[in-house]
Amino acid sequence: MDPATAPxxxxxxxxxxxxxxxxxxxxIDVRIRAGEVFVIMGGSGCGKSTLLKHMIxxxxxxxxxxxxxxxxxxxxxxxxxxALRRRLGVMFQQxxxxxxxxxAENVAxxxxxxxxxxxxxxxxxxxxxxxxVGLRGFEEYxxxxxxxxxxxxxxxxRALALDPEILLFDEPSAGLDPVxxxxxxxxxxxxxxxxxxxxxxVSHELASIFAIADHAIFLDPETRRVRAEGNPRDxxxxxxxxxxxxxxxxGSG
Amino acid sequence: MHPSARLEPKVEVSxxxxxxxxxxxxxxxxxxxxxSLADVETLLRRDDGRxxxxxxxxxxxxxxxxxxxxxxxxxxxxGKEHGVExxxxxxxxxxxxLLRLARxxxxxxxxxxxxxxxxxxxxxxEAAQATGGFVLDFAAFLGESLQSLGRLVxxxxxxxxxxxxxVMQTTGPQALGIVALINFLVGxxxxxxxxxxxxxxxxxxxxxxxxxxxxxxxxxxxxxxxILCGRTxxxxxxxxxxxxxxxxxxxxxxxxxxxVDFLVLPRLLGLGLMMPLLCVFADLIAxxxxxxxxTGLLDLSSADYVQRTLAAITLESFLLGVFKGxxxxxxxxxxxxxxxxxxxxxxxxxxxxTTSAVVIGITGIIxxxxxxxxxxKVLEI
Ligand SMILES: Nc1ncnc2c1ncn2[C@@H]1O[C@H](COP(=O)(O)OP(=O)(O)O)[C@@H](O)[C@H]1O
Ligand SMILES: [Mg+2]
Numbered sequence: 001m002d003p004a005t006a007p008x009x010x011x012x013x014x015x016x017x018x019x020x021x022x023x024x025x026x027x028i029d030v031r032i033r034a035g036e037v038f039v040i041m042g043g044s045g046c047g048k049s050t051l052l053k054h055m056i057x058x059x060x061x062x063x064x065x066x067x068x069x070x071x072x073x074x075x076x077x078x079x080x081x082x083a084l085r086r087r088l089g090v091m092f093q094q095x096x097x098x099x100x101x102x103x104a105e106n107v108a109x110x111x112x113x114x115x116x117x118x119x120x121x122x123x124x125x126x127x128x129x130x131x132x133v134g135l136r137g138f139e140e141y142x143x144x145x146x147x148x149x150x151x152x153x154x155x156x157x158r159a160l161a162l163d164p165e166i167l168l169f170d171e172p173s174a175g176l177d178p179v180x181x182x183x184x185x186x187x188x189x190x191x192x193x194x195x196x197x198x199x200x201x202v203s204h205e206l207a208s209i210f211a212i213a214d215h216a217i218f219l220d221p222e223t224r225r226v227r228a229e230g231n232p233r234d235x236x237x238x239x240x241x242x243x244x245x246x247x248x249x250x251g252s253g
Numbered sequence: 254m255h256p257s258a259r260l261e262p263k264v265e266v267s268x269x270x271x272x273x274x275x276x277x278x279x280x281x282x283x284x285x286x287x288x289s290l291a292d293v294e295t296l297l298r299r300d301d302g303r304x305x306x307x308x309x310x311x312x313x314x315x316x317x318x319x320x321x322x323x324x325x326x327x328x329x330x331x332g333k334e335h336g337v338e339x340x341x342x343x344x345x346x347x348x349x350x351l352l353r354l355a356r357x358x359x360x361x362x363x364x365x366x367x368x369x370x371x372x373x374x375x376x377x378x379e380a381a382q383a384t385g386g387f388v389l390d391f392a393a394f395l396g397e398s399l400q401s402l403g404r405l406v407x408x409x410x411x412x413x414x415x416x417x418x419x420v421m422q423t424t425g426p427q428a429l430g431i432v433a434l435i436n437f438l439v440g441x442x443x444x445x446x447x448x449x450x451x452x453x454x455x456x457x458x459x460x461x462x463x464x465x466x467x468x469x470x471x472x473x474x475x476x477x478x479x480i481l482c483g484r485t486x487x488x489x490x491x492x493x494x495x496x497x498x499x500x501x502x503x504x505x506x507x508x509x510x511x512x513v514d515f516l517v518l519p520r521l522l523g524l525g526l527m528m529p530l531l532c533v534f535a536d537l538i539a540x541x542x543x544x545x546x547x548t549g550l551l552d553l554s555s556a557d558y559v560q561r562t563l564a565a566i567t568l569e570s571f572l573l574g575v576f577k578g579x580x581x582x583x584x585x586x587x588x589x590x591x592x593x594x595x596x597x598x599x600x601x602x603x604x605x606x607t608t609s610a611v612v613i614g615i616t617g618i619i620x621x622x623x624x625x626x627x628x629x630k631v632l633e634i
Contacts, residue, residue, distance in 0.1 A: 069634070099498070099599035123288040128323040132351065134358035144498075145599035163284070170324040186353055194347025195318060 007069075009034040009166065009198045010055065023049050023062070024109035026224050030217060035049045037199045039193055041247065046201040047227050049093055051219070052170055056090050057081055084137045086114065089164035093171050093249065095155040095200075097143040103130060103154045104139035109162045127189075129157040132187060136179065148178045153184070160191070167191065173208045173238050175188065185211045206250065210253035260315050263323075266292035274337075276328065278321065279313030288324040290331070297335045306341045307332055322351055329356075336402055394591045398521060401513040406606040411514040420523025424485045425531060436535040439472050440464060440542020448551055457551050461561035464543030469497065470570045473530075473536040478581030481528065482614035486589035489520055490610035493593025494603040502594065505548055511615065517590040521583060526581025529575045569634050577625055581618050589616045 010032040017024045024026040024047040039046045053059040055066055057073055065153065066073045068084050090116045097106050107126040111117060117125070130139060133153035143151055153174060159167060172188070173181040176221065185208050191197050203209050213232050220227035220243065229234055236248040268551070276295050278288060294534050296304060307328055314321075321503035325344060329352070332339035341349055444471040447463040493516055496502050505512050540562060547553040593612040596602050 003405060100601035115284070115286075121323075122325060124287045124323040125319055128326050128355060131326065131355035131358075136355075136358065137361035142599065160319070175381055175475045183354070183357060190350050190354060194345070196430075212254065 005225070006030060007065060007074065009035060009069065009234060010038075010200070011062050011067040011070070012051075012055070012066065015051075015054060015066065015135055016062045017038060017054055017059070019050075023224060025226075026155075027155040027218060028064070028217075028226055030226070030229075032198060032215070034116050035196055035218050036193060036214040037188065037201060038221060039209050039213040039216040040202045040219065041204060041209060041216050041232070043204070043221065043247070046219045048220040049053070052090075052168055052202055053199070056084055056088055056168060087161070087165050089159035089162065089167045091152075091155045091159040091169045091172060093174075095143070095148075095151040097151060097155055097158065099143050102140050102142055102156070103135060103146070106143070106154060107161050110158070114162060125161070126157075130154070132160070133157045134183060147217055149180060152176060153180070156184070163195060166198045170202045171204070172201060173205050181205065181239075182211075184208075188212055204247075206248065209248075215237065218247065257431040260515055261386065263313075264288040264292075266296060266506050268296060268304065274307045275310055275312040276307065276488065277313070278317075278324075279315075281315045282317045282321050284318065285320060287320045287327075289323065290327055293328060293331060297337060303335070304337060304339060306338045309343045311344055312522055314345065317345065317348065322348060322355070325352055326355055340384075345557065360378030368395065370571070390595070391588075391591060392557055395587065396591075396592075397513050398587060401511060401518050404511075404514060405518060408558065411510045412518045413515075413521075416515075416519035417522045418420065420520050421527050425527035428479075428481065428484060429530065429534065432480055432535055433538045435475065435476055435480055437542040439476055440539035440544075441468055443472065443539070444472075444546035447469050448546065458553060458561065460543065460547050460551060461553065461558045462548040462565040463634055464547075465540060465562040465565040468539040468543070468569065469536050469566050469574045471574070471622070473539055474532045474574050474578035474581060476539075477528065477531050477535045477578060478585065479615055480619045481524065481531070481582065482585045482588075482618060485524060486585040486610045486614045487607045489586065490593040490606045491603055493590055494596030494606040497594065497596045498603060499596050499601070501558060509578045516594070517586075521586045523580055524582040526582075528578045528585075532575050532578030536571075539543040539591070540543055569630050573625075573629060573634055577622065580621060584617050584621060588617060 004082070008031040011029075011030050012030040015028040016026045017161050024201055028051065030038075040051060041105070042048050050059065062073060065075065068087070071080075071084070073081060073084055080217075092170060099105075101109065104126045105125070107129050108122050111122045111125060115122070127136075127139060129224055132135060133148060133156050134156065135153055138146060138150070138154075143154065145156070152172065156169070156172060159169070168186075173184050188201070190211055192199055199212075201208075201212065205247075214231045215230065216235070217226050218228040220224075228239055228241055230239075232248060235244055239245055239248075262280040262282045262285040263278070265277040265279075274293060276293060281283055282288070293307070294493060309325075325341065329339050329341070333335075341352065344352075374434070401410065405412055443464045444460050447460045448457055451457050451459050451463070493502070496516070502512050502516070505515055528551075544558055547558050548555050569608065589610045592606040592613070596606040
């Protein structure tokens with residue numbers, strides 16, 4: 001599917017995000033097309049995780065809305081929201097694995113609850129998901145018994161559990177070694193290509209952004225608005241905005 | 254795409270020639286689970302001339318998800334096990350690439366474990382060992398805390414007094430409400446029960462003595478200790494346990510702050526100092542409860558009640574009650590901190606730490622009270 005002509009999968013319309021009186025970002029308007037890799041960029045603390053929380057239904061907008069296939073998330077009733085959430089796979093910034101379950105059980109839990117499959121199928125699926133993120137052999141480990149980078153990858157495996165059509169990741173490659181980070185990027189692209197998933201990725205790892213992004217937005221904490229939008233390579237070459245160029249060239253451009 | 258147009262997912266395993274196994278996947282395999290491996294396995298296990306090749310036919314495969322991926326991965330493993338070549342070339346491109354990714358990191362074989370559930374005998378043995386270790390461990394923790402106290406006395410402690418003050422505030426003033434409520438009710442109950450018994454001997458006037466002595470020597474400090482165990486001991490265990498899970502305790506240790514100085518000592522001092530004060534407060538309130546019953550329901554005048562109460566309380570029993578309160582406070586703080594610092598690193602472990610802090614704390618308070626009863630009897634206090 002050619003991303004340029006694909007229908008928009010997710011739309012964010014004049015979204016204002018706030019914690020109490022503290023406005024994090026205003027008037028975000030974004031269209032994310034089916035099958036594209038969409039990256040949210042910006043320095044630490046500019047509101048990337050907050051935007052993700054609005055998209056996955058953890059935080060209600062101060063104004064505006066989030067639409068999946070034209071259907072408003074925040075105007076839907078509880079059943080409608082649940083149905084929409086089921087289509088999302090989320091990987092949190094800190095992993096957020098369930099600490100008293102083994103890695104295999106972490107991946108299996110959503111499958112047991114929602115897939116209707118038998119235990120043998122679920123075991124095989126959990127194994128192959130963990131293998132995809134390079135954790136073969138660690139099925140019976142508890143989250144506390146593996147390293148931070150491994151925890152991150154296990155969280156990714158859990159996000160993949162239900163083969164969701166939309167995957168959202170909060171800084172997936174932060175804290176990974178370069179080889180694992182590269183493999184993760186390959187995996188993300190592969191998931192998009194072979195399973196047709198739409199990917200929303202929060203990242204400030206430049207290498208990863210250039211490797212995977214079809215489209216990106218740059219959040220600016222000073223104006224509290226989206227400062228730039230487009231393909232990151234084009235932005236680096238073509239953007240007039242010094243702040244965007246600085247970010248994309250690590251301050252050396 | 255439309256659900257009604259969905260093609261039934263099918264898997265057929267055949268053996269077109271003696272040395273080939275053909276797996277034919279057809280239809281829409283999305284959200285349809287993992288294709289069954291049973292037929293492939295049987296064919297591989299058969300003795301009449303093993304097949305040498307497994308091949309796939311996916312011309313009729315309309316859509317797939319990770320169920321088919323898991324199937325292909327298992328076929329590959331089976332092939333390896335049985336020394337059979339698995340031809341993946343006819344699988345969809347994307348599936349082949351995902352398989353390569355899944356294979357890219359070799360399995361950490363030395364890391365692999367089976368499910369861990371030791372047998373009954375092993376578990377009983379472990380439990381017995383654990384109980385012994387438990388007592389020793391508490392002794393060790395007590396020792397550490399005393400050392401830490403020693404450092405404080407010598408002015409070489411990392412403890413921050415602000416922490417101790419904060420503990421005092423949350424364990425003292427903020428507990429006044431619940432301490433007052435419970436002790437008032439206990440005072441009422443003591444007076445009621447006492448009045449019924451004493452009335453049989455026409456000695457209702459002694460209700461004041463009974464409430465005063467029972468409260469000041471026993472009930473005041475005991476009830477307050479138990480309340481604080483549930484309220485504060487549990488909170489200590491949960492706080493320190495969560496810090497343990499988040500590696501905050503390790504962070505303290507790496508900066509060279511002894512965690513005991515930093516975390517345990519302020520709680521010990523705070524609760525140790527607050528508990529005697531709370532006990533005095535509890536005594537007053539419980540006597541007030543008795544007063545309400547005696548003057549309201551029995552025919553005792555308020556002047557009589559006050560006078561009898563004052564006559565009944567000796568300085569020794571008052572001080573004994575307050576002292577016991579202090580000991581119970583230290584016990585609650587010690588047990589709460591001990592369970593918290595020994596917490597495992599999961600959310601469930603924090604729950605266990607909290608539970609055991611309360612259970613051990615209350616048991617400890619009652620046991621200590623028993624010891625006090627014997628000692629004071631011997632010393633005739
Ligand atoms: N729970 C919260 N309550 C109040 N403010 C918050 C909360 N979470 C985040 N913030 C603030 O919102 C801003 C954006 O945070 P976040 O979305 O986490 O940034 P990042 O882009 O690094 O992910 C920050 O200024 C942060 O201080
Ligand atoms: Mg963030």
